[in-house]
Amino acid sequence: MSVRDRFLAAFVALLWGLNFLAVRIGLDHYPPLFLSALRFLVLAVPVVLFVPRPKAPVRWLVLYGMGFGVLQFGLLFIAIDRGMPSGLASVVVQAAAPFTMVLGAALFGERVSRWQVAGIALAVLGMTVIALDRSRTAALLPLLLTVLAAFGWALGNIAGRQARPDHPLRFALWMAVVPPVPLLVLSAVMEGPGTGWRALGASFGGDGWPALVALAYTALAGSVVGSGIWTGLLKRNEAATVAPFSMLVPVVGVAVAWLFLGERLTGWAAVGSAAVVGGVLLGSARVRVRRAAPADRTPPARGGRTGPSAQPSPGPASRVQDTNRS
Template sequence: MNLVTTRDRLLGLTVVVLWGLNFLAIRTALDHFPPFFFAALRFLVIAVPVVLFVPRPNVPARWLIGYGLGFGVGQFAFLFWAMDAGMPTGLASLVLQSSAPFTVVLGALLLRERLSAVQVAGIVFAVAGMTLIGWDRAHHAALLPVVLTLLAGLSWAFGNLANRRAASAEPMRVMLWMCVVPPLPLLALSLAVEGPGAGWDAVATSWTPAGLPALAGLTYIVLLGTLVGSGIWTALMSRNPAGSVAPFSLLVPIVGIAAAWIVLHEQPSVLALLGAAIVIVGAGAAVTGTHRPAAPAPGGQVASPAPVVSR
């Protein structure tokens, strides 16, 4: 991880900690809010001030909407559903990193990006690690939460590709305006699945002693996980090579698993930890493996498969 300055290395590690602890905040909030409604609420509290105070970025609407549907609607609907259905918090932070190899594969299939031998080997490693984790979960608990988390990673990958196609010189503004897309689809999903009153009843009781931890979790996700964490990440990506910054995201599961172990007493099996190590190695190779330039995207931009990580 060859960042230019010590300050940037420390900032990168700060983001790792913020995003790793983000999964504890999600777990706390999901103990009070229904999953689809909470996913909508997580974006709604950002979307309102963005519409009022942040100028819209100059990017095609289809890519902004695609980014919001993939990263916002798909990723968080599946992730929160998975965690509500029993996906362990620490393991969720790890399996979500499947977005890295998914992004590389989709980039090759849809954007005609060429894969290096290192990237192919990394994808094979990551898939092997995910298979090991799935096999372990199938013998100890339900497999469905793992599948849902993989679908969250796949949705994130589709969002990454839309973000790359937007090719904006204002990535932070694009990220903020992406948050405008998910609330209505997620509220509609919540209405259809969870009913018209479940989410709003949870909001009404969030100011009670029982609901305050969930409100604190929501505040952490919005302020520290999204605005501070993504703001620092965007700044790092803007002044350092992407290959020097992207690997930091692979440290997030280490913080997530350790925090869940300490705070929630989630003790992963030896097999799951072995799978986690294989996934992190494979995803790292998939993201940072060198490859020949891909076919230029519109405007002369070259699409990169490296995930654009924002929480």
């Protein structure tokens, strides 16, 4: 992986980490379900007009949009609106990685290695520590909603994997066409049919520009720019080399929340967060093992001597094999 690509991967992690700050700013002006609907609506209109639809089964595109869009963002925005610290949310939502492994194994018989099992266990332990810590000082509902949002992200991952689109970036962009209608219907039912639209109209006033900037950032910088660069990195490099950079996202999310929102992790929350990040890294790591060269089975010569054919092969003494390609 070149120095330029490493810089770009870190830049994408910065863009995605800042998303959580933008969401917090947006929620100060818009209801959560309406904000999540707007996020995708801003993308859906130009996508339908200018982006060719990828070749992929419609059912997987719809499931991707419902899981990644409706469940993940709808529940995540509600959780942050109900009191989930945005920095901590950026950590907990990483549970999508172990959820994806479990769903892949349960639904499609995908093999889960020992290292992946260890990573899942460590991530679950970390989330348990965070839950126990929050139960002493705050309601658990926002945390549970964030975990369910991670599960929705995992469903989207599974759908994207099964779809096998001919153009992954177009597939990711066309996913934005699915969530707006369900989210707007849910917003009308749960938040009031005119609440979000009145908030949108008010944001065009003198003091509403932060909400519009936050909305534009989540839709464009966080999605189009970030996903576009990330897709290019995956085309030029192995996924196992690029994927660990995504673990910078919760680091950025926590740091930004601390700097701009005054959020601070308790000691136990910090320990649990480290366990979640470590579990995701462990589960997605490429584990290399040494495999000894096969021994020559040529029988020894008479007199107990061994001929040249009984010596080890002149090739390398061991081979390196990837046993855990995530």
